[in-house]
Amino acid sequence: MSGMDGTGGGSGPGGGLLVAGTTSDAGKSVVTAGICRWLSRKGVKVAPFKAQNMSLNSFVTREGAEIGRAQAMQAAAARVEPSALMNPVLLKPGSDRSSQVVLLGKPVGELSARGYHAGRQEALLGTVTECLAELRRTHDAVICEGAGSPAEINLRRTDIVNLGLARAARLPVVVVGDIDRGGVFASFFGTTALLSEADQRLVAGYLVNKFRGDVTLLEPGLEMLRGLTGRPTLGVLPYAHGLGIDEEDGLRVSLRGAVRESVVAPPHGADILRVAVAAVPLMSNFTDVDALAAEPGVVVRFVDRPEELADADLVVLPGTRGTVRALEWLRTRGLAEAVARRAAEGRPVLGICGGFQMLGERIEDEVESRAGTVEGLGLLPVRVRFAAHKTLARPVGEALGERVEGYEIHHGVAELLDGADEPFLDGCRVGSVWGTHWHGSLESDGFRRAFLRRVAAAAGRAFVPAPDTSFGELREEQLDRLGDLIEEHADTDALLRLIENGVPEGLPFVPPGAPRIPRPQGAR
Numbered sequence: 278m279s280g281m282d283g284t285g286g287g288s289g290p291g292g293g294l295l296v297a298g299t300t301s302d303a304g305k306s307v308v309t310a311g312i313c314r315w316l317s318r319k320g321v322k323v324a325p326f327k328a329q330n331m332s333l334n335s336f337v338t339r340e341g342a343e344i345g346r347a348q349a350m351q352a353a354a355a356r357v358e359p360s361a362l363m364n365p366v367l368l369k370p371g372s373d374r375s376s377q378v379v380l381l382g383k384p385v386g387e388l389s390a391r392g393y394h395a396g397r398q399e400a401l402l403g404t405v406t407e408c409l410a411e412l413r414r415t416h417d418a419v420i421c422e423g424a425g426s427p428a429e430i431n432l433r434r435t436d437i438v439n440l441g442l443a444r445a446a447r448l449p450v451v452v453v454g455d456i457d458r459g460g461v462f463a464s465f466f467g468t469t470a471l472l473s474e475a476d477q478r479l480v481a482g483y484l485v486n487k488f489r490g491d492v493t494l495l496e497p498g499l500e501m502l503r504g505l506t507g508r509p510t511l512g513v514l515p516y517a518h519g520l521g522i523d524e525e526d527g528l529r530v531s532l533r534g535a536v537r538e539s540v541v542a543p544p545h546g547a548d549i550l551r552v553a554v555a556a557v558p559l560m561s562n563f564t565d566v567d568a569l570a571a572e573p574g575v576v577v578r579f580v581d582r583p584e585e586l587a588d589a590d591l592v593v594l595p596g597t598r599g600t601v602r603a604l605e606w607l608r609t610r611g612l613a614e615a616v617a618r619r620a621a622e623g624r625p626v627l628g629i630c631g632g633f634q635m636l637g638e639r640i641e642d643e644v645e646s647r648a649g650t651v652e653g654l655g656l657l658p659v660r661v662r663f664a665a666h667k668t669l670a671r672p673v674g675e676a677l678g679e680r681v682e683g684y685e686i687h688h689g690v691a692e693l694l695d696g697a698d699e700p701f702l703d704g705c706r707v708g709s710v711w712g713t714h715w716h717g718s719l720e721s722d723g724f725r726r727a728f729l730r731r732v733a734a735a736a737g738r739a740f741v742p743a744p745d746t747s748f749g750e751l752r753e754e755q756l757d758r759l760g761d762l763i764e765e766h767a768d769t770d771a772l773l774r775l776i777e778n779g780v781p782e783g784l785p786f787v788p789p790g791a792p793r794i795p796r797p798q799g800a801r
Contacts, residue, residue: 291322291413292776295443295479297423299454299464304486306347307759308453308514309422312772313355314760316418324412325351327422328405329366329438331376333561333598337684341669342382343367346564351422354756365408366401366437370559371598371645380404384667402437406445418776421448428471440476449481449775451511457487462498469506481775482511484767489516512767517758544574546741550733552577553589555612557603557631561596562686565629568719568748572729574740583615590736591625592616594632596716600661600689601646604635604653613654620656625709625732633704633712634661634689644688656710658696661689672715676702677731679723683715709735720748 296312298305309325316323330345337343342361352359361382368376371387378385381404412419427439427450436442443450452468454461465483472480483502488495492513499510552569556579563579570577578585586592594616597603607613620626628636637659640651644663653661670685681702691714697705704713719725726742733740763769 291416292418292779293409293413293421293446293448294418294772294776295421295423295439295448295450296484297427297439297443297450297452297468299426299428299452299461299468300458301425303453303455304514305422305424305453306351308484308486308763309420310351310354310756311759311763312420313351314756315763315769316420316776317354317356318760318764322357322415322417323355324357324416324419325355325363325422326409326412326419327364327424327438328409328442329368329401329424330364331368331370331424333369333559334564335367335369335379335562335686337669337671337686338382339671340382341671343379343384343667343669343686344382346562347422350756351420353752354759355420357416362408362412365405369561369598377598381408382669402441402445405437405442409442409446420776421446423450426468427452427476428468430471433473433476440472440479443479444476447780448479449780450479451482451484451772451775452480453484453486455487456485456495457489457516461485462502465502466505469508479780480508482509482771484511485513487516488513509768509771511771512763514762514766517762542573544740545743546574546739548733548739548741549574549576550590550729550736550738550740551588552591552593553580553586554578554593554595555607555616555632556581557595557597558606559598559602561598562630562716563595565595565716565719566593568725569729571748571751572725572746573743575729581610581612583611586612586615586619590738590740591627591732592619594626594628594635596630596632596686598631599646600631600634601640601642601648601651603631604640604651607635607654617654617656620708620710623709623735625735626656626711628657628704628710628712630685630687630714630716631689633657633659633714634687634691636710636712637661637691638694640689642689657705657707657712658694659705659712660692660694662692663688664690668714672703674702676718676724677727679721679727681715681718681721681724683713683718683721685714686716687714689714722747722749 296305296309313323313325325348327348332345334346335343336346336349338359338361344359344361344364345367348364349359365381367379370376375387377387423439454464469477469480503509554566566577569575616626634640635654636657637653638655640653640661642648642663644665668685668687673682693705697707699706701711702713702715702718729742
């Protein structure tokens with residue numbers, strides 16, 4: 278296949294690889310991004326792909342399609358423009374039992390988990406494989422990310438994202454395990470053993486993720502694992518601190534009574550800023566505050582108690598998939614009263630998307646929660662009506678004298694009433710309270726610095742934003758670090774062979790004579 282030698286631009290179908298994991302959060306997203314960046318640096322035209330993603334962190338492509346934010350990050354790692362083809366099915370949870378289904382970038386309805394797995398998911402396999410085939414026609418390689426674990430045998434019949442996809446597209450599979458959790462050898466063996474014999478043939482090897490210490494101490498175990506499974510370990514990736522790469526799912530921000538706090542760089546001036554983000558239910562696109570956390574001297578915390586707002590210089594109400602539910606949560610926990618008290622004292626509050634909607638006077642919702650008319654916090658002169666049509670846009674504008682880029686993902690339509698001090702990114706400001714539907718606006722460096730200067734002044738802080746912090750450059754450095762992890766700690770020659778050669782018909786990866794892993798009874 279041309280292109281895999283670094284010449285770029287192959288004419289035939291591109292190669293492929295599926296990165297699966299022993300568990301959720303094993304590191305599939307970052308390994309996929311790392312492989313994409315490594316290949317891109319070699320001159321290979323590569324694209325990421327995730328057939329089905331469940332996430333509350335999403336992004337809007339230039340053509341107005343909604344995809345998982347992790348796939349947008351992986352596209353950046355591959356140095357290609359994100360596309361709906363890269364994430365044809367996105368599930369956005371609205372409760373523990375139902376999700377909005379986004380197909381090829383557009384919402385097509387709400388489905389229960391039972392309804393989705395009972396028939397709709399299996400019917401989407403054709404759409405998913407067509408999208409993957411199109412990417413393979415236009416790229417030298419496509420690195421696919423699985424979801425959860427491929428050993429979820431209760432869901433195998435309708436699987437379109439793990440071994441179901443790998444078998445349909447003849448993709449070799451590399452399984453990632455998080456050794457920091459413990460039990461990685463049992464996880465590798467158990468994952469493989471639970472697969473049917475046909476699925477086992479696609480598993481080419483393993484990648485150990487988040488290893489700390491002397492790798493020579495691990496090597497006997499890796500040799501024993503190979504003896505038990507007949508499969509090699511294709512790399513041991515060290516634990517890497519401070520990657521700051523987009524997380525898949527806002528549901529996983531679980532405080533359990535503790536403050537989740539960012540790592541802060543030394544301040545540029547004599548003071549710091551403390552930012553408290555309310556960890557509302559169904560929090561979406563909490564990556565909006567990543568750019569704040571990247572600023573020297575800015576500490577970002579996710580909080581869920583009113584007393585945790587006391588020393589905050591800025592409180593952020595983030596986006597949420599359940600605005601009315603989050604509003605009730607704020608009131609029940611005493612946070613709504615604490616935010617209103619801050620506003621009365623002239624202390625800064627920022628609402629983004631669902632957070633902006635909560636700051637308004639009234640919400641009419643017959644779409645998301647079907648709660649009817651609900652009173653908002655009354656801190657901004659805004660009335661919100663939820664529309665059946667979802668707004669998906671990539672706006673560009675100006676605020677605080679600086680150019681701003683963002684993206685919008687919302688059903689709520691805001692009507693701005695009289696009484697605002699000034700417009701603000703299609704939202705408004707009253708006193709020290711700001712609200713906007715624009716996600717990603719704080720990634721615009723000049724605007725972020727101007728906004729932080731306003732916050733510091735209102736908070737009485739002698740904080741000075743660093744003049745040269747570039748969020749885009751920091752993100753590129755992080756993606757390069759992921760590429761380095763693959764290049765320096767994985768068997769890249771073996772990975773290249775897998776990507777280029779695929780799965781030969783009828784030829785298992787397991788060497789002849791390797792011990793057979795018993796097939797689970799009833800596996801297909």
